[in-house]
Amino acid sequence: MSEILDLVICGGGAAGLTSAVYAARSGLDFVLIDISSSMGSQITQTSDVDNYTGFEKVNGMELVMKFYEHAKALNAPMVNDEVQEITKENGIFTIKCAQGEYKTRTVIYCSGASHRELGVKGEKELLGRGVGYCAVCDGFFYRNKTVVVVGGGNTAVTDALYLSKICKKVILLHRRDSLRAEKILVERLENAENVELMFNSEVAEILGEKGADGVLLKSGDKIDCDGVFIAVGIVPRSETVKSLAKLDNNGYIVADESGKTSLDGLFAAGDVRTKALRQIITACSDGANCVDSVNKFLDTV
Ligand SMILES: Cc1cc2nc3c(=O)[nH]c(=O)nc-3n(C[C@H](O)[C@H](O)[C@H](O)COP(=O)(O)OP(=O)(O)OC[C@H]3O[C@@H](n4cnc5c(N)ncnc54)[C@H](O)[C@@H]3O)c2cc1C
Known part of the structure; x- marks a missing residue:
């Protein structure tokens, strides 16, 4: 033994x-x-x-x-x-x-x-081709581009802040009407000039063929972007x-x-x-x- x-x-x-x-x-x-x-x-x-x-x-x-x-x-x-x-x-x-x-x-x-998956069409299909879960690992590939971050907690806000220093524009989508993240992080995000916050916005599908090029919301609205980072728990x-x-x-x-x-x-x-x-x-x-x-x-x- x-x-x-x-x-x-x-x-x-x-x-x-x-x-x-x-x-x-x-x-x-x-x-x-x-x-x-x-x-x-x-x-x-x-x-x-x-x-x-x-x-x-x-x-x-x-x-x-x-x-x-x-x-x-x-x-x-x-x-x-x-x-x-x-x-x-x-x-x-x-x-x-x-x-x-x-x-x-x-x-x-x-x-x-x-990481928790969002569970929408396009998430698995476009993983590594515009869809990711780690902003620090993959953010570099989106230099001067537009990205969407999905989530409302500390990780989503931290990711959005990190990406705001690299990307042209960051759109943070959250399904509720306020962020769950710590106050200090939310304040920093609100002060970031190239970050747009979109509340009450639920993702229905991640769009794209060869790579992610947009997000379709449950409301029917479409957001154009070059990448999607998912941070939903x-x-x-x-x-x-x-x-x-x-x-x-x-x-x-x-x-x-x-x-x-x-x-x-x-x-x-x-x-x-x-x-x-x-x-x-x-x-x-x-x-x-x-x-x-x-x-x-x-x-x-
Ligand atoms: C993007 C992000 C940002 C964060 N920022 C902060 C922050 O600013 N401040 C803060 O306090 N916390 C932060 N956190 C949370 C923090 O990282 C976690 O709470 C902490 O790492 C938990 O420690 P842990 O040891 O439980 O797990 P982990 O640190 O994740 O370690 C688990 C380890 O187990 C190993 N492992 C898993 N399965 C197996 C297996 N089957 N066999 C062998 N090894 C295995 C993994 O390789 C890993 O090394 C953040 C988390 C994320 C995702």
Whole structure:
């Protein structure tokens, strides 16, 4: 039988890398597994983070690399692999990955979330050809062009602000009559000269043949554009644990601040768990709390 670890951390974003820092400092025998070689955290999708204490303004990728370097400096073992299946037998978890398998007494599951789809015609067909979900990744291709951003939360407003510095014009479409984003972001958006806000506007279809060239609204109006960025929320990446732990109606793993789930030894941290505020700082906090819970759990088995 292979070695049994104290802990496997599934995911290397804000929650996972903080868990790794705390686990290394606790002397736990563990490994962190992340699917991406550059750590696929959602943080890398944002250019400016200006609400993480200690950093007035920091680039998203730079912040993740700082988290990564911190864990690395503590000799935290980290591998690139995809967690595909988790099972538990006789108190021991088996983590099956694309390239290997790990046995462990506890798991911190912190796989984050991914973008929600709008679910309209043209979205899948034109993906990568004028339709995208990551303004920071793809915004450059729309230099001096007109783009539409769909959504009304922090991500949509942040995307619109980012694109306003690159594009000729940004049109923000929101289906409600006001934005849900933080006040400071909304104020910045309202001050951006090349941003047009369109409320009560629901997308019916993304138009175009070879590439997106417009958006058809449910009202029947058509908006011409060169690209469409969709930012209408997130869905938790909880598929792998759905038969192990209780999920809420939206697919989030039910867990409180301690990270404890309905299954002994399985802890959930970050955006994938039920919580009020999904941010970098709260994901980091979860990571620290989960390692504390892991240590307490290991003392009892
Ligand atoms: C565009 C955008 C802008 C944002 N801006 C801000 C901001 O300004 N300030 C702020 O506080 N928050 C911001 N957020 C939210 C913030 O990024 C998240 O709350 C935070 O990253 C959550 O951390 P996490 O560790 O739960 O998930 P993530 O940071 O997303 O990390 C999850 C990790 O799990 C890995 N993973 C997933 N599935 C698997 C698998 N099967 N096997 C192995 N690894 C896997 C992924 O590769 C990833 O590295 C933003 C989010 C987005 C999308």
